[in-house]
Amino acid sequence: MTDTSTDTAALATLPGPGVRRRPATGAWALWIGRRLLLALLTLWLCSLVVFLATSALGDPVRAVLGKDYGTSPERVAALREQLHLDDPVLTRYFSWLGHLITGDPGVSVASGLPVGELIGPRVANSAVLVVVAALVMIPVAIGIAMLSAHYRGRRADGIIQVVLLTLAGLPEFVIGILLVAVFSTTVLHVLPAVTIAGGGAPPWSTPVSMILPVVTLVVAVAPYVSRIVRSSLLEVLDSDYVELARLKGVPESIVMRRHALRNAIVPGVQVIALQFAWLAGGIVIVEYLFSYPGVGASLVDSVRNSDFPMVQALAMVLAAVYVAVNLVADVVSILLTPRARTAIAS
Amino acid sequence: MPATAAEGAPSDDQHGPDRPGSHGAGTGARVTDLRVALTGSGIDVVDDIDLVLEPGEIVGLVGESGSGKTTVGTALLAYSRAGARITQGAVDIDGHDLLRLDLGAVRAMRGRRVAYVPQDPGAALNPAIRIGRQMVELLELAKEGSAADRLARARAGLAEVGLPGDEEFLARYPHQLSGGQVQRVALAMAFLPRPKVLVLDEPTTGLDVTTQNLVLRTVKDLCAAHDVAALYVTHDLAVVANLADRVAVMYAGRIAEIGPREEIFARPAHPYTRALLDAIPHLSSARALAGIPGSTPGPGRRPQGCRFHDRCAYATDECARVDPPPETVGPAHVVRCLHHAELPPWSIDTGDIADTAPSAQRDVVLRVEHLDVFYGRTQVVFDVNVDLARAEVLAFVGESGSGKTTTARAIGGLSRQWTGRVELGGHELARGARGRSAADRKRIQYIFQNPYLSLNPRLTIEQIVTRPMELFGIAKGKAATDRAVELLDAVALGPTVLTYRTNRLSGGERQRVAIARALAAEPDVLVCDEITSALDVSVQGSIVALLDRLKRERGISMLFVTHNLALVRSIADRVQVLQRGRVVEQGFVVEVMENPQEDYTKTLLANTPTLR
Numbered sequence: 040m041t042d043t044s045t046d047t048a049a050l051a052t053l054p055g056p057g058v059r060r061r062p063a064t065g066a067w068a069l070w071i072g073r074r075l076l077l078a079l080l081t082l083w084l085c086s087l088v089v090f091l092a093t094s095a096l097g098d099p100v101r102a103v104l105g106k107d108y109g110t111s112p113e114r115v116a117a118l119r120e121q122l123h124l125d126d127p128v129l130t131r132y133f134s135w136l137g138h139l140i141t142g143d144p145g146v147s148v149a150s151g152l153p154v155g156e157l158i159g160p161r162v163a164n165s166a167v168l169v170v171v172a173a174l175v176m177i178p179v180a181i182g183i184a185m186l187s188a189h190y191r192g193r194r195a196d197g198i199i200q201v202v203l204l205t206l207a208g209l210p211e212f213v214i215g216i217l218l219v220a221v222f223s224t225t226v227l228h229v230l231p232a233v234t235i236a237g238g239g240a241p242p243w244s245t246p247v248s249m250i251l252p253v254v255t256l257v258v259a260v261a262p263y264v265s266r267i268v269r270s271s272l273l274e275v276l277d278s279d280y281v282e283l284a285r286l287k288g289v290p291e292s293i294v295m296r297r298h299a300l301r302n303a304i305v306p307g308v309q310v311i312a313l314q315f316a317w318l319a320g321g322i323v324i325v326e327y328l329f330s331y332p333g334v335g336a337s338l339v340d341s342v343r344n345s346d347f348p349m350v351q352a353l354a355m356v357l358a359a360v361y362v363a364v365n366l367v368a369d370v371v372s373i374l375l376t377p378r379a380r381t382a383i384a385s
Numbered sequence: 386m387p388a389t390a391a392e393g394a395p396s397d398d399q400h401g402p403d404r405p406g407s408h409g410a411g412t413g414a415r416v417t418d419l420r421v422a423l424t425g426s427g428i429d430v431v432d433d434i435d436l437v438l439e440p441g442e443i444v445g446l447v448g449e450s451g452s453g454k455t456t457v458g459t460a461l462l463a464y465s466r467a468g469a470r471i472t473q474g475a476v477d478i479d480g481h482d483l484l485r486l487d488l489g490a491v492r493a494m495r496g497r498r499v500a501y502v503p504q505d506p507g508a509a510l511n512p513a514i515r516i517g518r519q520m521v522e523l524l525e526l527a528k529e530g531s532a533a534d535r536l537a538r539a540r541a542g543l544a545e546v547g548l549p550g551d552e553e554f555l556a557r558y559p560h561q562l563s564g565g566q567v568q569r570v571a572l573a574m575a576f577l578p579r580p581k582v583l584v585l586d587e588p589t590t591g592l593d594v595t596t597q598n599l600v601l602r603t604v605k606d607l608c609a610a611h612d613v614a615a616l617y618v619t620h621d622l623a624v625v626a627n628l629a630d631r632v633a634v635m636y637a638g639r640i641a642e643i644g645p646r647e648e649i650f651a652r653p654a655h656p657y658t659r660a661l662l663d664a665i666p667h668l669s670s671a672r673a674l675a676g677i678p679g680s681t682p683g684p685g686r687r688p689q690g691c692r693f694h695d696r697c698a699y700a701t702d703e704c705a706r707v708d709p710p711p712e713t714v715g716p717a718h719v720v721r722c723l724h725h726a727e728l729p730p731w732s733i734d735t736g737d738i739a740d741t742a743p744s745a746q747r748d749v750v751l752r753v754e755h756l757d758v759f760y761g762r763t764q765v766v767f768d769v770n771v772d773l774a775r776a777e778v779l780a781f782v783g784e785s786g787s788g789k790t791t792t793a794r795a796i797g798g799l800s801r802q803w804t805g806r807v808e809l810g811g812h813e814l815a816r817g818a819r820g821r822s823a824a825d826r827k828r829i830q831y832i833f834q835n836p837y838l839s840l841n842p843r844l845t846i847e848q849i850v851t852r853p854m855e856l857f858g859i860a861k862g863k864a865a866t867d868r869a870v871e872l873l874d875a876v877a878l879g880p881t882v883l884t885y886r887t888n889r890l891s892g893g894e895r896q897r898v899a900i901a902r903a904l905a906a907e908p909d910v911l912v913c914d915e916i917t918s919a920l921d922v923s924v925q926g927s928i929v930a931l932l933d934r935l936k937r938e939r940g941i942s943m944l945f946v947t948h949n950l951a952l953v954r955s956i957a958d959r960v961q962v963l964q965r966g967r968v969v970e971q972g973f974v975v976e977v978m979e980n981p982q983e984d985y986t987k988t989l990l991a992n993t994p995t996l997r
Contacts, residue, residue, distance in 0.1 A: 277467070279508040283571075286462050286503075287523055288495030301513045377513055377558040 063384035070383050074369065078362045085358040086139070090132050093347045093354075100124065122148070139355065145348035149341070154352045158337060160241070162356055165326065165333030167243055169318050172256035177311060180261040181304070184268035185295055191273055200266075207262035215255040215328040222251065233330040242331060252329045256322065260314045268307040275303040305372050312368030316361045412479060413614035414438040414461060414499065414582045419474035421456050421465055428685040430456050430469050431638040435711075438582060438614035443605070445629030445646070446618045447661075449921040450892075451681040452635040455504075458584045458618040462499050463491045478582055496523045500580035504587045506568035510559035517555030520574045527578075542573035545610075546603050565596035569603060576607055583608065583615040589624065593784040593948065598992040601628055620921060622665055623951070623994040626650055631717070634658045637682055637692040644718030650733065650996060654720040656697045659731050664926030666955040668978065668995040672736045674955055676927020680891045691723065699724055733997060740975035741958035747774035750942050751796070751829075751910050756805035758788070758795045758966075766792050766803070766966040773910065776940040778932070780953040780974070782989075783963035790914055792963070793946045797831040797912045810909070827857040830903035834915040836895035840887045846873070846898055847883040853906040872901040876931055893924030900931065904939075911935075911943045917952070929956050950993045954978055962986050 100118045118124075123131055138145060144154040183199060190196040206214070222230040231248045242249055275281060276299050284298045285291075326335030334353055341349035373379045419434040431453035438444055448454040456469065463483040465471050476483040478499050483491055495501075503509030511519060520542065521535040529535065540550030546569040548554065559567055568588055575583060585604060589597040605628060608615045617629060625632055626646065633643040634655065642655040653659045660677045679696045682688065688695050694704035701724065709721045722728075751773040758766035766788040773779050781789040795803040798818030807814045809828055815821045830853075833839035840849055850872060851865040860868050870880045876897040887895055896916060903911055913932070917925040933956065935941050945957055953960050954974055961971040962985065970983040981987045 279503055279505055280511040282466075283501065283503045283509045284511070284522075286459065286464055286495055286501040287574075288492040288497060289522065289526065290492060293526070297514070298511050302511070375513070378560045381558065381561060 066384050071370070074366055078366050081362050082355075082358060085362075086136055086355060087132075089351055089354045089358070090135060091128075093351050094128060094131075098124075118148075135351070139352075144352035144355075147341075147346050147349050149344040149346040149349070154348050157349065158334065158352055158356070161332060161334050161337045164242055164331070165322055165335065167241070168249065168252055168256070168322060168326070168331065168333055169315070171249065172253045172260070172318065173311075173315060175253060176257045176261050176264065176314075179257060180264035180311075181268055181300070181307065183261070183265045184272055184307075185300065187265070187269045188272040188276060188299075189291075189295065191276075203262040203265055206258055207266070209259075211255060211259035212324050212328055214258050215251070215325055218251050218255055218258075219328075252322075252325055252331050255325050255328075256318060259325075260318060263314055264307060264310050267310040268303060271306045272299055272303040275299045278302075301375070305375050308368050308372045308375065312364050315364045315368075412581075413440045413442070414616075415475075415477040416457070416461065417475045417477070419457065419460055419476065420472050421453070421460055421469050422472045423684055424468055424470050426685065427472075429638055430684050431460075431635075434460075434474070434640060436616075436633060436640070436643075438616055440581065440614050441609060441612045442630045443608055443615045443617055443628055445625030445632040446616055446635060447620065447622055447625055447632060448635030449620055449661075449681045449923060451637075451683045453638040453684075454618045454620075454635050455586055457635070458586050458616055459501070461582065461584050461616060462495050462501055464495075496575075496580065497527070497578045498580055499582040499584065500575040500578070502568075502571050502575045502583065502585040502588045504590060506564050506571060506588070506591070507559070509571060510567055512559055514558075515555065516557050516559065516562070516570055520555075520570070520577060523578050529578075538577060539573075542577045543570070545576070545607060546570075546573045547599070548573070563596075564592055565600060568592065568596075568600050572600070572603060572607065576611065576613075579611065581613060583613050584618065585615060586618045587620065590619075594950070594989060594992040594994075595784070597624075598994070601994075604628070621994070622661060622922070623996055626996050627994050634661070637687045638684065639692055639721065641693065641722070642718075642720045644715060644720075648715050648718045652715065652718075653731060654714045654718065654725045654728070655693075655722050656699050656724075656728065657693045659728075660696075660698075661923060662733065662996070663736060664922045665996060666929075666949070666951040667737075667997050668951045668954055668990065668993055669997045670734075670737045670954065671740045671974070672955045673738050673933075674926040674929045675736065676925070676930060677923035678927075680893060680924070681921070691721070699728060740954070740978075741973060743973040743976060745958070747772075747777065749774050750810055751944075752806075752808040753796060754806040754808075756792065756795060756803060756807070758791050758800065758803040760791075760802065764966070766795070769805075769961075769963075769966075769968055771796070771944075771961065773942050773944065775909075775942055776936050777959065778936060778943045778945050778957045780945045780947060780957035780960045781963060782947055782950055782953050782960055784948060784989075786965070787963040788966035789946045789948075789963050791966075793831075793912050793914050793944055796944065797829055798826070799831065823857060827853075827906045828909045829912065830906050830908040830910070831912045832896075832899050832903050832914065832916050835919050836892055836899050836916075837919070839899055840895055840902075842887050844886070845883065846878075846885050846887070846890075849887075849898060850901050850905050853902060857906055859905070859907060868905070869901070872904050873898075875904065875935070876901045877927065891924075893920050893928065896920060896924075896928060897931070900928070900935075904935070904941075909942060911941055912946075913943055914946045915948070918947070918949070925952070932956065950978075950989055951995055962989070 100115055100122070123134070135145065142155065146152065147154055147157055150157065183203070187196050187199045221227060230250055281294060281298050284294045289298070322333060323335035323338055325331070326333040327339055330336070334356065337349065338353045341353065373383065414437070416434055416436040420432050421430045422428060423430060434457055436444070436457070446454050446457060456465065459465060460471055461476055463471065463476060463486070471484060474484065478494065481494065483494060486494070517536065517539055520539040524530065524535045524538065530538070539555065543550040543554065548566060548569055562570065572588070588604070589600050592600060601624065604615070607613070617625065619625060629646050631644065632646050632649040633640050634649070634657065635641065636657050642649065642653065642658050649658065650662070653662060660675070663675045664677065666672055666674060677696055682692070688705070690706050691697070691700070691704040691709050694700040697704065704723055707723060709723045711719045711721050712725065713719050714725055749772045751771065753769065753771035756766060756769040757764060769792050771779065781792060783789045791800070794800045796807055798814070798816070798821055801817035803816060809825060814825055818826055847866060847869055850869040854860045854865045854868060866883070869883065873880065873882060878894060878897050878901070882890065882894070887898070890898065917928050920928065929952070932943065936943065947953060957974050959972065960974050960977050961968045962977065962983070963969070964985045970977060970981065970986045977986060978990065981990060
């Protein structure tokens, strides 16, 4: 028999695959830079579509002036002049884009006020609503998923799954109306049904008025996230490394948290991102339902008034949220997956 | 000094067989009357298992897939996989019956008194946790010692298995290690809390022979150094022959035979043990391998009486009725067979045949010149030259990454990224299969490694086998079906399978269908890519016998890709040894095996586990 020690030493010095010691920051910067460029490209394409779509909607002047359109040609001319509608489309597009980039999204046709001033607080209000909803939703959804996975195949799991599926099947306005009926009008009268922010004060100055909108969003979104995290948890719980952890005598709660959840969360991150992005659009209805002063209500009003500078700006804000959320989700996914992380670093 | 916080925690002292009770040598493990059954139906997975592991002893638990060997292994840790439950018996370790303890107490025993080394090294370590953290997890949970102490122990443990214990290594993730390294980390991790009983579940499956040998020696050394009682679960008798002190052979949920290693290999008393041994290729001589007809019955499909009787050559009517009791036939040698006393004498040399003589006349069909294969811009195969004669088997042998499969795929037309010249019957072949004429494609047929993936699950066996005949205009309709029946008969499958889909067939049966499909094209050359490595040895034996018959009766030539040198000796006429994409040695099997010239070949031969 050959000498063990020399043999062992020889094998030990073999470099493991994928282990290269190089400054990782450079690689990361490169990767993020590339992703940011892609994000900008996406946003630019969005701007093109948004602008062309709003331009193709028809003559905004006719929409703004309504019956006056036919009777006062001088107002039509003035408005056309104000909106540069006689310039070629491309010129208008680039001038709009230029202003947008420099932080000037134009002037509202309906109110004559700067769009930035109009939507600024609205965007902030909506952002607070979405972030609060997400902060509540993520732990709740993951907690339910862990509970469900722990009781897999047993009655508790079955009940949770039926409830989740039912909630997932209900449109968010139905959930909102039910919640209003239960907590504000028909059954109980404990929570306000609408968000009344007096004198332009932000809605979070009266936190209790935010409860129902937040709960509605959480209930609308959590079931999807829960179901995905549960199914990836089940897959991970069947894996060899979870079995090994159990055979090592690691307590079940730690198996679940440290061994299973960490690996199961990655598909969840992508779903959370998708749901987040959906939230950015989905709040339109929820905000409308609760008269919440966010982008949703603004968007609905602007579309109704053919206030196309407002529509364009809001659409771009929503697009930016989509792009940003997905970028963040990709970064988080990679940070949570050592294999992907080390692949970038090397 | 590490504080022994938890009750009965093993001391940090490596060589402390001093204090009686919870510390020291331990008392091994004793399994009595163990039964594990499927939840719901109550059908037994394993039944009537009695097993003793003495301290410092390695017991090999051998069985084919479906025999229940892993179930017994994990039952030693009072664990059963989802869908099964331990319903009866006792597992005594250190004076505790694990099956009577509550879950918390069992957990305290797991890892610390009885540890487990998993099968698939790549999958069994958590991909999201660094090696160092994973190793010390258990010590950390028990709050044993300070963080620095624990880390020091992890380093010492890694040193014991021949791995570096530096910061850089401890900070790696499992995917940054090679297969052998991951398996040794798993070993070091299992040994870290100083368990007295160890269950190793096929820890070397999928490793190259050199790495396997290293891991096996590490196991042996560690078990001896720490006086551990080990159960080594494996399907590979050859591994056990070089490692175990005692061997238990499992069949269909029962231990068919158990005894000291020398007894089992010299005087096997159970027909199943003998059949298994007859199916194993030897490195030292060519063998006419014999398979065992049929397949191992799973839970619920096991026959009455002796569970092996329906596949046994010596079975009588009595065997179908009477469940054979365990009988002692030698020192510590127990067998469950009614007729063990009447069996004819047996020798390990049964079935030895002569190697192909180097003087044989050769009529070359396939010639490959200066083959270079690329993956993208990386060259992976360098200047391989092959000539294959009619009715000849040429083996490509090498470790993983040696380029053996890559070469075979290039010749078979499955990859197009190569340069060089492939000539079949005197004319040059195009690079990819799509560029080759139907006649050329017909003449070379490829059989894949994994029969679970290579057959279309939506087609019936009849469709699968008749398809090449229609494609190449050999036969169609009724004539094709008739030929399919003939071919299935040639691969020892009955006509009843014609209407089946693949999900009703076992792995061995699927691989036979794949062979029948290849034969349906009436090829001159078969490319067999590791076609037996996913199969049990008894099935491998019958597949090899089948290929040998096809070679002699039909004059088919074969390229046989394998990592198993012992198998090469039995199946091949000539061999090419590949290392990192280059042929380092080639020639007639008998010459290469008996008189290897290259160090690499010698290393491979020295590391191949073998019975003889």
